[in-house]
Amino acid sequence: MSASKNNTVTVLQYIIVIIAMVFFIFPIVWMFLTSLKNQIDAFASTPQWIFLATLDNYRMILFERDFALYLLNSLYVSFLSTVLAIFLGSGIAYPFARYRLKGGKNVMTWILTLRIVPPIVSVLPIYLVFSQIGMLDSYTSLVLMYTFMNLPLAVWLLYGFFKDVPHEIEESALVDGCNRFTAFFRVIFPIIGPGLVSAGLLSFIFAWNEFLFANILSGPHVRTAPVGLNEYATPVSMLWGQIAAAGTLIIIPVAIITLILQRKMVRGLTMGAVKG
Amino acid sequence: MKKFRLQNSGPYLVMAPGMIILLLFSIYPLIFLLKISFQDYSPISAVKPFVGLDNYVHLFQDRSFWNALRITAIFVASTVVLEFAIGLGLAIILNRLTVGQRIYQSILLLPIAMAPTVVGLMFRFMMNDQYGIMNYFMELFGMSRVAWLSNTSLALPALIFTDIWQWTPFMMIILLAGLKGIPDEPYEAANIDGASAWQAFRYVTIPQLSKIIYIALLLRTIDSLRIYDTIYMMTKGGPINVTSTLSWIVYDKGFKFLEFGYGAAICIILLIIVVSLLTFVLKKLDLFEVEDRP
Numbered sequence: 001m002s003a004s005k006n007n008t009v010t011v012l013q014y015i016i017v018i019i020a021m022v023f024f025i026f027p028i029v030w031m032f033l034t035s036l037k038n039q040i041d042a043f044a045s046t047p048q049w050i051f052l053a054t055l056d057n058y059r060m061i062l063f064e065r066d067f068a069l070y071l072l073n074s075l076y077v078s079f080l081s082t083v084l085a086i087f088l089g090s091g092i093a094y095p096f097a098r099y100r101l102k103g104g105k106n107v108m109t110w111i112l113t114l115r116i117v118p119p120i121v122s123v124l125p126i127y128l129v130f131s132q133i134g135m136l137d138s139y140t141s142l143v144l145m146y147t148f149m150n151l152p153l154a155v156w157l158l159y160g161f162f163k164d165v166p167h168e169i170e171e172s173a174l175v176d177g178c179n180r181f182t183a184f185f186r187v188i189f190p191i192i193g194p195g196l197v198s199a200g201l202l203s204f205i206f207a208w209n210e211f212l213f214a215n216i217l218s219g220p221h222v223r224t225a226p227v228g229l230n231e232y233a234t235p236v237s238m239l240w241g242q243i244a245a246a247g248t249l250i251i252i253p254v255a256i257i258t259l260i261l262q263r264k265m266v267r268g269l270t271m272g273a274v275k276g
Numbered sequence: 277m278k279k280f281r282l283q284n285s286g287p288y289l290v291m292a293p294g295m296i297i298l299l300l301f302s303i304y305p306l307i308f309l310l311k312i313s314f315q316d317y318s319p320i321s322a323v324k325p326f327v328g329l330d331n332y333v334h335l336f337q338d339r340s341f342w343n344a345l346r347i348t349a350i351f352v353a354s355t356v357v358l359e360f361a362i363g364l365g366l367a368i369i370l371n372r373l374t375v376g377q378r379i380y381q382s383i384l385l386l387p388i389a390m391a392p393t394v395v396g397l398m399f400r401f402m403m404n405d406q407y408g409i410m411n412y413f414m415e416l417f418g419m420s421r422v423a424w425l426s427n428t429s430l431a432l433p434a435l436i437f438t439d440i441w442q443w444t445p446f447m448m449i450i451l452l453a454g455l456k457g458i459p460d461e462p463y464e465a466a467n468i469d470g471a472s473a474w475q476a477f478r479y480v481t482i483p484q485l486s487k488i489i490y491i492a493l494l495l496r497t498i499d500s501l502r503i504y505d506t507i508y509m510m511t512k513g514g515p516i517n518v519t520s521t522l523s524w525i526v527y528d529k530g531f532k533f534l535e536f537g538y539g540a541a542i543c544i545i546l547l548i549i550v551v552s553l554l555t556f557v558l559k560k561l562d563l564f565e566v567e568d569r570p
Contacts, residue, residue: 013369020366024445025383028390030485031398043407069493078549088294095287115286115300117500117550120523121543123306124312124322124530128319148301180286209391211505216531225507226393232507240401247394251386258385261292262378266453269446272492 026253035244042241057245058168061232067246068230074250077139077224078207079148086200088147094184098170100151108159115271119212127216137219145213150203153271157202159270161195163187201257202268208254219256225250278432306547309540317506317537324537331541340517341542347432348521352500355439357379360493362440368481370448371455392442396509402423402502422444428518431511438506443499447492449487454488494557522546529564 034042036053092111096104126145129134135141165188173183177263189196216225229246232239258265267275280332313331317324335341344373370380374411387395402410415421426432462484466476504523507513513528520544521526530539 006341013373016369021380021383024387027398027402027441028386030402043516044408047409082314088297092291092294095291099287101287106473112296113554114298114556116498118523118546120320120504120526121309121547122305124539125308148297151298205389226391243397247398250394251390254389258389259382262381266415266449270450270491270495273448274488
């Protein structure tokens with residue numbers, strides 16, 4: 001009796017999970033399918049499940065419009081700001097994790113609050129400052145902005161990773177004749193390498209997806225992919241096929257990164273508070 | 277134990293570049309914001325007279341501000357509560373299943389990592405009244421087609437729905453990590469004491485999970501307050517102003533009407549709201565494990 005009841009419950013649970021998974025994956029699949037459709041199929045009022053697939057939308061946005069350039073801009077800005085955030089973030093995280101610094105706890109809490117303040121409050125001043133010093137529509141402004149936005153995450157994640165490295169390892173390196181810098185690069189660095197990579201990949205995702213600042217700081221010269229995406233959504237017509245193709249291209253790198261990181265994402269998404 | 281005592285300025289030199297960026301980008305905008313919130317500040321006019329508290333007085337009389345405050349509150353409350361409830365339910369079920377762990381984890385991570393701009397446009401496409409697939413499904417179930425995003429009573433629910441799609445997986449993933457961390461012993465003890473499934477959930481799962489629940493709710497509230505990208509792509513604050521959140525009107529006043537001074541005043545109020553929320557939870561911030569261990 002109870003065994004068969006248990007079976008029913010298990011089957012029911014699997015059904016619920018499958019429905020939920022279909023719900024979460026469907027919009028992505030639908031976007032991908034739409035990106036392969038011609039204009040007529042995309043706008044059909046009855047969804048076309050079977051259709052003649054075409055790469056026209058991709059060809060259009062990559063070769064006849066500038067989307068390839070926007071992707072490259074995004075890549076450049078995200079990559080550079082990620083490297084900077086990790087580099088500068090290590091500089092902050094390492095001393096706080098290793099030395100007993102005065103007010104260390106307060107500084108770390110302050111850095112955490114920077115993650116909490118809504119970015120919209122700095123949009124107006126940032127825009128004015130960058131326009132006054134003539135840096136709108138430049139790579140530098142976006143790279144600096146994203147470095148700033150990713151620093152709190154990088155500091156907190158790296159702080160956690162540095163804390164996880166036992167003192168003794170470092171002490172023995174110092175005894176063996178390393179100084180602080182060589183100990184860091186030869187001993188600590190290899191140990192937290194995986195941590196650095198996951199912090200870096202997460203920073204990359206956030207910079208890659210960012211829209212608020214990209215929208216106000218970028219112009220015709222430096223346009224990132226999420227801003228360029230908006231070009232196909234004109235008030236006159238929505239080119240859904242091209243939008244879907246552009247959207248697919250934007251999420252491909254991010255999808256690959258999440259597949260690499262898997263459970264490590266949890267730690268990053270919670271500023272290191274939950275270790276997945 | 278003074279081995280790691282500070283002997284020189286090394287650590288400060290190493291952290292200086294990063295700290296300078298953090299300070300520059302956080303303190304300077306704040307001062308600037310405070311200053312122009314007392315000004316009639318338009319980026320295209322040469323004179324930017326100080327007008328005292330005019331912007332703030334205007335703010336409290338401005339119905340669009342109160343509307344935005346209300347919309348933001350509704351949006352944040354409903355997304356966080358629904359995502360938490362659905363997320364916890366699904367996480368508990370997922371935690372019991374043994375097959376396909378890796379697959380569902382990979383699926384759940386995708387919505388979280390997607391650009392909100394893409395998500396917004398995708399849902400705008402699916403919610404279209406003529407060719408949107410959501411309406412097709414609704415017709416299959418005997419309902420009639422609706423123009424989700426241009427209907428004043430449906431636009432906000434449509435945004436909430438989109439947010440739930442993207443961020444429920446976030447709740448699930450975090451809560452699932454928490455559930456996996458709960459040892460078996462308390463459950464065994466509860467079982468021996470004859471606790472029912474509900475009692476085991478109420479008196480074992482919830483207390484063991486409380487720290488994780490707190491973190492998940494806190495992070496989700498913070499991020500829900502920021503909603504901007506999806507609004508930009510889906511409704512642009514409309515129809516009329518039923519989806520104009522605080523973030524949206526700051527952008528709207530600033531970059532559409534060029535009323536930077538007024539926009540700054542709204543930002544200051546938003547900051548006050550966030551900071552008061554913060555002091556409310558600041559004690560709990562040690563959830564994020566700042567240790568004083570040298």
